Amino acid sequence: MKPILLQGHERSITQIKYNREGDLLFTVAKDTVANVWYSVNGERLGTYNGHTGAVWCVDCDCILNPRKTLEPCRPWLCKQLAMLNTSSAVRTCGFDFSGNIIMFSTDKQMGYQCYLNYFDLRDPQQIEDNQPYLTVPCAESKITSAVWGPLGEFVIAGHENGEINQFSAKSGEILKKVKEHSKQINDIQTSVDLTMVITASKDCSSKLFDSTTLDHIKTFKTERPVNSAAISPIMDHVVMGGGQEAMEVTTTSTRIGKFEARFFHAAYEEEFGRVKGHFGPINCVAFHPDGKSYSSGGEDGYTRIHYFDPQYFDFELEA
């Protein structure tokens, strides 16, 4: 498959997200800029300027129109809707299922603790006062990645120490917790029906959990730290992207494009394919909601959109 190369960032990509229909792809990077592209041909629709620091995360709500996107503390509505200032960097953010509640977590930096904040967009007072209706402190280990649960009742958060916790959106208490990973969770993504979540961890593995019970279902092992993982909407496949720490990059093979996205069979936990092409570690992967393509954003600042060949859909491991 010939990938579409999106060049719109000057620094490494931190996150990419499709909108609900999949026709738009949002990419954000450390260069303070957020871009949105047509996923069908890679043409850039526009750019959101205004952040002053690296943009770590993006989410787009699912209401057909108008579209809102959320980046660290700035919910945009095609033009900026609101700006919420925080005391330390916002590491992860997301709209809940209804699109009315935003959650974001702040980093443990400069003396400030890690907090998980909830804002209700229907209450303009909260935005004006910059007062979340609920703030949950995380004393032990900071949150590195988080997604909403199926019905907006809780947020599933991954921590620096490998823990995964369910934080209630109403009370802030921890409903469930598991510790299956031994090192930092780099990314959590949900399946398209929100029943499962997949985690990507620095301990070189990725795990599949049930979103409600946090039961550990599958494990996918590699030899490199995994930066991001996603679940295919239509096949029993998962894709993982990773690499090493940026510092150690020069010690791997300098052959061009050796950083690969790896495809695993979700039931058999076996790797069946790899896609090369990035010049640096892959920081984020995402499936198109229709499952016919996927995208990956890398440390090299490029985002690549790949449309699967027909053989991909026919492929089956012997069973």
Place this chain on the structure above:
Amino acid sequence: MNMHDTEDMPPDVDYDEDEPSFSDPEDFVDDIDDEELLGDLLREKPQEADGIDSVIVVDNVPQVGPERLEKLKNVIHKIFSKFGKITNEFYPEGPDGSTKGYIFLEYGAPTQALDAVKNADGYKLDKQHTFRVNVFTDFDKYMNICDEWETPEKQPFKDFGNMRHWMEDPDCRDQYSVIYESGERTAIFNNDPKDPIVAEERARWTETYVRWSPKGTYLATFHQRGIALWGGEKFKQIQRFSHQGVSLIDFSPCERYVVTFSPLMDTKEDPQAIIIWDILTGQKKRGFHCESSAHWPIFKWSHDGKFFARMTQDTLSIYETPSMGLLDKKSLKISGIKDFSWSPGDNIIAFWVPEDKDIPARVTLMQLPSRQEIRVRNLFNVVDCKLHWQRQGDYLCVKVDRTPKGTQGVVTNFEIFRMREKQVPVDVVEMKGDPESKNAESIIAFAWEPNGSKFAVLHGESPRINASFYHVKNNGKIELIKMFDKQQANSIFWSPQGQFMVLAGLRSMNGALAFVDTSDCTMMNIAEHYMASDVEWDPTGRYVVTSVSWWSHKVDNAYWLWTFQGRLLQKNNKDRFCQLLWRPRPPTLLPLDAIKAIKKDLKKYSKIFEQKDRLSQSKASKELVDKRRSMMEDYRRYREAALLQHQEQKAARLELRGGVDTDELDSNIDDWEEETIEFFINEEIIPLGE
């Protein structure tokens, strides 16, 4: 404060009674310490036992009559004065006036007596008389042995089971040790082409690394306090050797002895830097001093374990086992000796000495224990030499770096000694370098083919490194069979059975691998194991392991298993993998003709093996298929339950999104807007007519 000693002194007979008495009153006791007054003299104070300690007894002295006594005494004097001044001598005479055949000699100091014992004991005066020298006090010791014989306590026999158990694996799998988790875990695997099978795995089995004994019987592990040896089916601890701070070990080829080195323990009186142990009894046999461990092993063993030798400044010391004493009681003085090594097939030592004024440099082959020089080869204008023995001791190659007269550059020759031919003829292979440059080819690596008569040389400068293969033929010629140029290689690894080999570019050359069949010098396969740091053949020559050790590279630590032809079988990633060592096999018990017979009937045997292989393959795929089937069933069951729950929550979802059904992408076709967008796809310039 004691004056007791002077009490026993005889009264001073020369004392003159007329003079006034200057002595202290009878009961005067002074308050000065003897030590203060005459400390230095006291140290030399004759001890009661002194006299006897310096006396030696010499037996097997010729019995002579009085007329020849004077001559005998002169001869004895000449021999024994070497060790010190003889202060006293006694030649007991028998009733017939001739000497009894044993004499007593006294030296000035006990050290001299000991010296005499060490060196004169066993001295052959003539055919019938070999001196036996002992210290007099020894007789005392032996006389005083308890009359009652106490049977030494019988130590219970420690049955360690079948020490060769691993050789009885029905599928003939070889074992290898793996250290991983940066040394925290050590495991022993049985090598199966499908997947390694764990035989044993322990945490903190060793503190640094492990070593196998030469025949594979023992696994040695290192600890702060010493070495431990493990073996048998369950790898029980067989033996322990206490040597604080041990850092290096070496086994004798016969597996009877192990040599340990520790830089910590060494005192002048008790040499403890290097200790040689008897493996079966656990006893310390002998200790040696050692200045530096730069060229370990310091002691080199002969192939049968009968001798071991080491080289010090201008000296070659050869010791024999089991006495651990110097062969012929003295070291060989070889002025300027630079290097030596044992033949792996016979008790022959090769050593070389550099030029000395007008005496050219030379390589000498010496037979042990006779010390006969069976071959000497003079070399001219030598800068350096390296000795390379072929595995069976059939050939010796001396790599000679020379600066020919009148030139500045260094030229390299290989002097090939044919050990199995009469008078050891020597042939020379010159490494001609690039005619353009003044310097000759730099030799990167050299290796003999085991079990064969070929050798491989890597020469040149990166990136133009060449691999040359030579064959030492019976007719006195050494033929260059083939040269591969522009190779990415810095090391040569022959299969232990010969014929096949791997050229590897380790570490800085990023793990390039070339698998070569030297019977016709073809490249069977070219591959790569990125950043490989080691290559290890299994003892049978069927498999090769390439590995990336955590000690040399911090990422991608793994070991890969290949067939001897270069087909990759397995990639085994191990967290912080450090070291893999194959377990050596003991030499085959089959006689040569039995091996020949098996090779002849190979077709018959291979049929049986192929059938076995096919069965196990289909079993494996069947297992895999079954496993996958059950995994899929579990997964399906889970998904169905999840989907059911999802359905139940549909109402809630509709509510959250204001009645809009968003479950499927096409749930809301009515709401879709159709948009036509034009994309620029292609530009084509079509020239029009004329």
